[in-house]
Amino acid sequence: xxxxxxxxxxxxxxxxxxxxxxxxxxxxxxxxxxxxxxxxxxxxxxxxxxxxxxxxxxxxxxxxxxxxxxxxxxxxxxxxxxxxxxxxxxxxxxxxxxxxxxxxxxxxxxxxxxxxxxxxxxxxxxxxxxxxxxxxxxxxxxxxxxxxxxxxxxxxxxxxxxxxxxxxxxxxxxxxxxxxxxxxxxxxxxxxxxxxxxxxxxxxxxxxxxxxxxxxxxxxxxxxxxxxxxxxxxxxxxxxxxxxxxxxxxxxxxxxxxxxxxxxxxxxxxxxxxxxxxxxxxxxxxxxxxxxxxxxxxxxxxxxxxxxxxxxxxxxxxxxxxxxxxxxxxxxxxxxxxxxxxxxxxxxxxxxxxxxxxxxxxxxxxxxxxxxxxxxxxxxxxxxxxxxxxxxxxxxxxxxxxxxxxxxxxxxxxxxxxxxxxxxxxxxxxxxxxxxxxxxxxxxxxxxxxxxxxxxxxxxxxxxxxxxxxxxxxxxxxxxxxxxxxxxxxxxxxxxxxxxxxxxxxxxxxxxxxxxxxxxxxxxxxxxxxxxxxxxxxxxxxxxxxxxxxxxxxxxxxxxxxxxxxxxxxxxxxxxxxxxxxxxxxxxxxxxxxxxxxxxxxx
Amino acid sequence: xxxxxxxxxxxxxxxxxxxxxxxxxxxxxxxxxxxxxxxxxxxxxxxxxxxxxxxxxxxxxxxxxxxxxxxxxxxxxxxxxxxxxxxxxxxxxxxxxxxxxxxxxxxxxxxxxx
Amino acid sequence: xxxxxxxxxxxxxxxxxxxxxxxxxxxxxxxxxxxxxxxxxxxxxxxxxxxxxxxxxxxxxxxxxxxxxxxxxxxxxxxxxxxxxxxxxxxxxxxxxxxxxxxxxxxxxxxxxxxxxxxxxxxxxxxxxxxxxxxxxxxxxxxxxxxxxxxxxxxxxxxxxxxxxxxxxxxxxxxxxxxxxxxxxxxxxxxxxxxxxxxxxxxxxxxxxxxxxxxxxxxxxxxxxxxxxxxxxxxxxxxxxxxxxxxx
Numbered sequence: 001x002x003x004x005x006x007x008x009x010x011x012x013x014x015x016x017x018x019x020x021x022x023x024x025x026x027x028x029x030x031x032x033x034x035x036x037x038x039x040x041x042x043x044x045x046x047x048x049x050x051x052x053x054x055x056x057x058x059x060x061x062x063x064x065x066x067x068x069x070x071x072x073x074x075x076x077x078x079x080x081x082x083x084x085x086x087x088x089x090x091x092x093x094x095x096x097x098x099x100x101x102x103x104x105x106x107x108x109x110x111x112x113x114x115x116x117x118x119x120x121x122x123x124x125x126x127x128x129x130x131x132x133x134x135x136x137x138x139x140x141x142x143x144x145x146x147x148x149x150x151x152x153x154x155x156x157x158x159x160x161x162x163x164x165x166x167x168x169x170x171x172x173x174x175x176x177x178x179x180x181x182x183x184x185x186x187x188x189x190x191x192x193x194x195x196x197x198x199x200x201x202x203x204x205x206x207x208x209x210x211x212x213x214x215x216x217x218x219x220x221x222x223x224x225x226x227x228x229x230x231x232x233x234x235x236x237x238x239x240x241x242x243x244x245x246x247x248x249x250x251x252x253x254x255x256x257x258x259x260x261x262x263x264x265x266x267x268x269x270x271x272x273x274x275x276x277x278x279x280x281x282x283x284x285x286x287x288x289x290x291x292x293x294x295x296x297x298x299x300x301x302x303x304x305x306x307x308x309x310x311x312x313x314x315x316x317x318x319x320x321x322x323x324x325x326x327x328x329x330x331x332x333x334x335x336x337x338x339x340x341x342x343x344x345x346x347x348x349x350x351x352x353x354x355x356x357x358x359x360x361x362x363x364x365x366x367x368x369x370x371x372x373x374x375x376x377x378x379x380x381x382x383x384x385x386x387x388x389x390x391x392x393x394x395x396x397x398x399x400x401x402x403x404x405x406x407x408x409x410x411x412x413x414x415x416x417x418x419x420x421x422x423x424x425x426x427x428x429x430x431x432x433x434x435x436x437x438x439x440x441x442x443x444x445x446x447x448x449x450x451x452x453x454x455x456x457x458x459x460x461x462x463x464x465x466x467x468x469x470x471x472x473x474x475x476x477x478x479x480x481x482x483x484x485x486x487x488x489x490x491x492x493x494x495x496x497x498x499x500x501x502x503x504x505x506x507x508x509x510x511x512x513x514x515x516x517x518x519x520x521x522x523x524x525x526x527x528x529x530x531x532x533x534x535x536x537x538x539x540x541x542x543x544x545x546x547x548x549x550x551x552x553x554x555x556x557x558x559x560x561x562x563x564x565x566x567x568x569x570x571x572x573x574x575x576x577x578x579x580x581x582x583x584x585x586x587x588x589x590x591x592x593x594x595x596x597x598x599x600x601x602x603x
Numbered sequence: 604x605x606x607x608x609x610x611x612x613x614x615x616x617x618x619x620x621x622x623x624x625x626x627x628x629x630x631x632x633x634x635x636x637x638x639x640x641x642x643x644x645x646x647x648x649x650x651x652x653x654x655x656x657x658x659x660x661x662x663x664x665x666x667x668x669x670x671x672x673x674x675x676x677x678x679x680x681x682x683x684x685x686x687x688x689x690x691x692x693x694x695x696x697x698x699x700x701x702x703x704x705x706x707x708x709x710x711x712x713x714x715x716x717x
Numbered sequence: 718x719x720x721x722x723x724x725x726x727x728x729x730x731x732x733x734x735x736x737x738x739x740x741x742x743x744x745x746x747x748x749x750x751x752x753x754x755x756x757x758x759x760x761x762x763x764x765x766x767x768x769x770x771x772x773x774x775x776x777x778x779x780x781x782x783x784x785x786x787x788x789x790x791x792x793x794x795x796x797x798x799x800x801x802x803x804x805x806x807x808x809x810x811x812x813x814x815x816x817x818x819x820x821x822x823x824x825x826x827x828x829x830x831x832x833x834x835x836x837x838x839x840x841x842x843x844x845x846x847x848x849x850x851x852x853x854x855x856x857x858x859x860x861x862x863x864x865x866x867x868x869x870x871x872x873x874x875x876x877x878x879x880x881x882x883x884x885x886x887x888x889x890x891x892x893x894x895x896x897x898x899x900x901x902x903x904x905x906x907x908x909x910x911x912x913x914x915x916x917x918x919x920x921x922x923x924x925x926x927x928x929x930x931x932x933x934x935x936x937x938x939x940x941x942x943x944x945x946x947x948x949x950x951x952x953x954x955x956x957x958x959x960x961x962x963x964x965x
Contacts, residue, residue: 006782006915010902013789017899020796024888062782063908064917071757075782111800118793125786133678137786140685144790147692148797160700161712163801164693168623171636171689178643178682179616179737185675186650186744189752211740578713580632581719584623585726592732599736605746610738617734624726646741651755654748659759661769662853662926670771672755673762677776680858681787688794691952695801698959710719 002058005077008045008087009125012038016117019110031110036098038117042124043091050084055498057509057518059130067514072192078130078513081499082335086258087127089339090251093346094120096475097243100350103357103461103469104241112152119145119247126255130266130513132184133191135259136177139223143170146252149244150236153460159239161578166236168580169229172587173222180215183208193266194513197506201270210602213268214595217260221590224256226320227290228590230313231576231583234297237309241460242353245305246479249312249349250342254319257338261323261331265506276326278601280410282594283324288418290317293572295425299432299550300569304352304362307429308345311388314426315341318419322403325410329526332500333402336486336493340395343483344387348430350476351381354468355437357461364433369440377468378438380480385434387483389427389543390536392528395486396423398493400539401532420539427543432550442551490527497524608649615642629697629707633690640686644679651675767922768851768931776856777937781916784937785901788944792898795891795948802955824875832874839867847942851931857938861945868950872957890950897944904937 015038019031026034052058058079061067065074098116122142129135147170151163185191187208188199200209218229225233237248264279272279294314301307315337322334354377356362359370371378390397400423404416435441463469486492501524502508512518553562575582615638622635651672657664659673701707744750758779762771766778776784847860904916911919923930 003913006905006909010785010905010915013785014899014902014906016789017792017895017902020792020895021892021899023891023895061914062916063778064912064914065779068757071753073754073757074779111796114796115793115800118789121789122786133681133780134783134786137681137685137783137790140689141786141790141793144685144688144692144797145793147689148793148800151696151801154696154699154801154803155703157704157712160696160703161709164629164696164700164709167689167693167696168632168636171686171693172620172623172639174685174689175616175639175643179612179646181678182643182646182650182675183741183744185678185752186750189750189754191674191754195754207740207743211737211743214736579722580709581624581626581726582722584620585722585729588620588624588729588733589725592729592736595733595736605748606742608747609741609744612741613734613738616737617730620730620733621727624730625723649747650744650750651752652748653750658854659771660854661763661771666763667760670759672750672752673759673771673775674752674755674780676772677780677783680772680776681783684787684858685790688791691794692797692801694956695798698956699801702959 002052002060002079004045004049005058005060005079005128006062008042008049008091008128009121011045012042012117012121012124016114016121019117020114023110028109031113032098032102035110035113035117036095039091039094039098039120042120043088043095046084046088046091046124049079050081050088053079053081053084055081055502055520057502057512059513070514072190072195072513075134076130076192076513077128078193078509079128080503080509082331082503083127083258083262085335085499086254086338087124089342090120090123090127090247093247093250093342096346096478097246100246100353100472100475101241101243102471103463104243105460105462115145115149119149123251123255127258130194131192132181132196132263132267136174136181139177139255139259140174142252142255143174146248150240150248152241152244153239156239162235162239165232165578165580165583169222169232169583169587172584173219173229176215176222176591177219180212180219183212183215187212192513193263194510197267197270197510200267205271205602207599209271210598211595213272214591214598216263218591218594220256220260221286222256222587223259224253224316224320225313226286226316227293228586230290230294231586233313234306234309234576235578237312238303238306242349242356245308245349246346249308250346253312253316254338254342257316257319257323257334261503264326265504266509269506272602275602278597280324280326282597283326284321284407284412284415287317287320287324288415290314290320291422292418292425293317295422295429296569297572297576298429299425299546300573301429302364304355304364304433305349307364307433308348308352311348311426311429312345314422315345318400318403318422321407321415321419325403325406325412327406327410328497328500328504328524329406329409330403331503332493332497332524332526333399333406335496335500336402337396337399340399340483340486341388343479343486344384344396347380347476347479347483348384348388350472350479351377351384353461354472354476357472358465358468360465364436367437368442369436371437372440374438374468376473377476378434380476381438382431382434383480385427385430385543386540387480388423388430389540390423391540392533392536393487394484396483397536398487398490398528400536401528402493402526404532404535405526405529416535420535420542424539424542425546427540428546428550431543431547435547435551443554493527494523494525497526498522608645612642612646612649615639615645627708627710629700629709630694632709633693633697636693637686637690640682643682647675647679647682763925766851766918766931766934767925768934769925770851770853770856773850773856773934773938774931777934778918778932781905781937784941785905785916788898788901788941791948792894792944795894795951798952798955802959829874832870835870836867839863839870843867843942843946847938848928848935850938851934852926857941858945860938861942862949864942864946865949865953868946869953872953890947890954893943893947894951897940897942897947900940900943901937904933904940907933
């Protein structure tokens, strides 16, 4: 069954090339069907792979180049439950996004479909690959496709800017990745993750390793959009087509964190094993800042897609906390949270796409009360907001609880209230927007900051505007149900826990790549504690309170609080200038700070 | 001699990054990115070099000659292609920006929106 | 905003340069490195594949999967460029062709003839470089670029219209781009069908030094050569369109 591993990438790639080859011969709708079929095939393949690998690890060597005398010769796919699960998640999201795209304008079919398929192939390949340079190749395949998809609406200035910022910052990230690979290869003479890990385990950790580690971590954090590497994200996600946002927000940001986890457990953990505490502090610290920063920004944003983009940043911060705890429990929580929250965020973008299709606008204040007739979409959006605020007992609640429990276990209990705060603020942003748009609640404010609302006034879809197309509504509904369902079934936590224990077993991983039978991880079970219900219930209530304060702050004489919040937010907002130079300076600063922290502490 | 190539890598990385930070022109900015990219070429090729060794092509040298590392050369080939494509995409975006808004200054484009 | 940006940026860049140099100088001194992996591949290509260019064997056989990804990056960037430049072109497609090319008359006879004279030799050279990839320096990527240079000679010779027609009427470059990309994946599937492993060599190795050596590598080289030439031609003609429109 491992033989299916290469097909999960090769099938969408071949389909993309064939669609482009047939570009003059077939009508648009046939391309829709073919692309959906290819994505569904990839989803089926990755799901079978996931079921087959269960709690083990299976390795596929391309070209039949098996290792000889302990030397990896070719490139391998090292399929683990976490990677295969993430790949399957990407493919499923892609199927739904392609269905959702049925109404998207495609000027020259099938270019849109080709871009989407290679985008997916890049992410799936990145999840499965066990070779550092091969990871880079798929990382770039994903980025290049994403750049074209982000800037797809070239007739809008914001799309051009967003695309340029995205492309430049991510390209610099790619250079960091490549320089890191160069140093690591020079130092260890290997590109296979397991092989590098073996060499590093037997050599003293020196400055080359530290600098290479810094570069690789920085590259992944750029992709994940962790503060201060995050500035490109809201510019890019705010302008992309709604179905593209489904994938960008649902899956692409998480790829960076997956890469980080993969190189930590597969490669660097043996070299830096003794100083785990330092790396934990750095990563969790970065995660906390990102979580709160993103949540605060999303609360102060009028443009719906930009608001959801900051929501994405906020959740990436929470995921980074989960991964950065460097324990199996934290990773398991992140895995659950990534799936649940990925589905939830995707559904929110789906709702925004429907609003945009029906009303041709995405500015909250302008849309005030105008979407009252979109009852079903409004219900989904508001429920999505509650999910973002981690309403028990649904998916995001489960994931958040697991991360909080894991944080408490390693003495990072103080992280839990901050996570609660971040998810409450992020949920409040969505709830307030939903109440304004779909219910017409709250004061009608003057549109002081009209710039963001003006960014996007054209619709990106074709067809009648009088009713919500089923191809847009049904995928959104399915996404919400998936996000909720993950939590209702607590067995999911046990699956993720077992998978995470497999993932963090770097010794077993390295042995299995070189032919040893993979050690089966023992089953782990976990369920939310009583205080998790309290935390998440509190987050939901807090979200409702903040949302209400945002809606009726003037009426209940909370002027001072509102003004205070605005004062706090002003400098933060001023940092998001939209200028590449500023973003690049922030990136350079981030790399330097990261490098300084690692250099001082790890040697 | 033994560390100069690495210093060159650091230098190219730095000037390219400085260029991107200070650039007021998209085309110039993209060229600065290619300068940064040159640092990755130099690094990859430098780490594979072996003093006195031959090119890893056995058409007219004995099979057991000492040769430089072929892997980094293959990696560099990939690197060249990957980044050339990114440059093509960026140039396409810059051309669009210039056609539509008459400017290639990133800062001016932001100001226009405000 | 510019001043704080420059101060922070310059300081950060200085520290980054210093830090990187500090890290990189911790490596083995230049020219004395050793990689068991690199050595193994360099000295296995002749016995295992009867091919003498170990760089090409690394890229197209040992690490062929990297090259598949790389080829698709090239392929997708072409699709991306077409998508990103589409709207502008839409405005101008109806204009008669001679309106588009005001500069054509200014091309000197000398560059015209030079352009025409270069096309043939460059094309032959490209084919040579592609098919000898597994033997001597070269291969699909390099050959594809040279083939493209031959077509660029047409451009330098002032025959923009020929290139424009090539792109507008025929879809040759687009088909070459897509077909070349599909070709490499199909070679991978060939391995799957022939040997049960994706991208495994399924052709005889041939004899060392002959054009038909290296198993599937010559096929892969040809497929990549076609793709690279098609892709670059697409990008060039897309940007050329912009150039011509810009001169209005």
